[in-house]
Amino acid sequence: MAEENFGAHHARKQAISRKAQRRHSRFYERCAHWSFNRSAEVEPIHWHREHWVLAGTALLITLLSGFIMPAWASAMRPVATPAAHALLPLALPKIDRVSTSMPTVDDWQAVRVQPGQTLSDIFNGRGLSMTDLQKVMDAAGDGKAALHTIRPGEEFDFLLGNDGSLKGFRFEQDQSTRAVVRLDGDHPTLTLEQRDMDLREQVAHGTIRSSLYAAGDQAGMNAAMVGKLADLFKYDIDFVQDLRVGDSFTVIYDDIYRDGVRYGEGNIIAAEFINQGKRYTAYRFKKADGDYGWFSEDGRPIEKSFLRIPVDFTRISSKFSTARMHPILGRMRAHKGVDYAAPSGTPIHAAGDGVIRYHGWERGYGNFVVIQHNNTISTAYGHMSRFVKGQHVGEHVRQGEVIGYVGMTGLATGPHLHYEFRVNGVQRNPQTVTLPQPQPLPASQLARFKAQVVKPELARLRELDARIKLARASAPGNNDN
Incomplete structure (x- = not known):
């Protein structure tokens, strides 16, 4: 009886299996070789593509588990409590509030003089009265003369209170002295501040291509210094009629610096001008009477007895x-x-x-x-x-x-x-008449002039000329050789 029941049960399982195989015939056709049946009727297992995919997937899962699990364990670990430190009170020195306060910086306002302006115009422009101007004039002392003759470009500094009242006024008493008038105390005060003045020597060389001023600008000279150069040689050269392309000049001069900033033009120390092949020279020299003048190499004053042309003409x-x-x-x-x-x-x-x-x-x-x-x-x-x-x-x-x-x-x-x-x-004819030559320096001064001025400055001019010629000869594209 038991054998009959087992046979019936086995027959049902086979029937269900056949039915499943018929329903999923395609799957079984593709995966039949996955069977692990060890019967002699089934071929031995071979490593096909599907096996490699399964093996790779398993390996990847294993590696990921190796990384993720330690990280998760670290994240779950409780944060360590920092060690406790004891705080001990220390006695600190008292701060002197007066000594550590920053000094007050005065807010000076600069005003530059415009053409046609007067000092009263400038004061009115700052909302100040003639009474304020009179206070400044009264307190200016010897500097009052500088306030009577103001020029365009000059600067004046005003110090004003919160209510617009005048607290201070600054101006240049002379080139090296600044006068400071303070009106914020019981009585007006005047302070003179000496400026740091120094001379810095400059050297320039130019060749005329179109005009003297263009050549000077190319040589690094400003218009004022070019004008001084023209004034030196105006007795001998008509810079409108006589100038020629190729004329050249070499000049040694000073620039004035005040408080480390360029302030203006100094004096020409030595200069040489070649005009139509003729050479003219000028050297600055302190005469026996203490005055300075400019002289040619033979010791004659550059300033002749007569101007060749008495007007700046076109x-x-x-x-x-x-x-x-x-x-x-x-x-x-x-x-x-x-x-x-x-x-x-x-x-x-x-x-x-x-x-x-x-x-x-x-x-x-x-x-x-x-x-x-x-x-x-x-x-x-x-x-x-x-x-x-x-x-x-x-x-x-x-x-x-x-x-x-x-x-x-x-x-x-x-x-x-x-x-x-x-x-x-x-x-x-004023253009051709022979003008009388000025007398040279006296013999004693002439010897000193040639030894102390002409000899060293002429050597420097010659050195500059040699360097300029060497630079031109070595310049690219030079075909003089």
């Missing part, structure tokens, strides 16, 4: 001529002077030291001045727009002093200066 509008068609009269007439065209109002300077012999209106010349320089030489200036106030016949004038201003009074078609150079009353 062009020569008419040259010296014995026969010229007069632009107004329309007939041939001698023109016994040189006309220098310049804007109306351009200052006219005395060509040399002398005495005013004529001062007034002259037919054809308009406003006219004649200066007698010595027994034989005089100079004349015509067509002025106006004279300098206060000058009159018999007054002594110095070389370079302004005697009038360019205009077109009299017989003139445009603003210009008509300039004449007369010898024994006869007009000579």
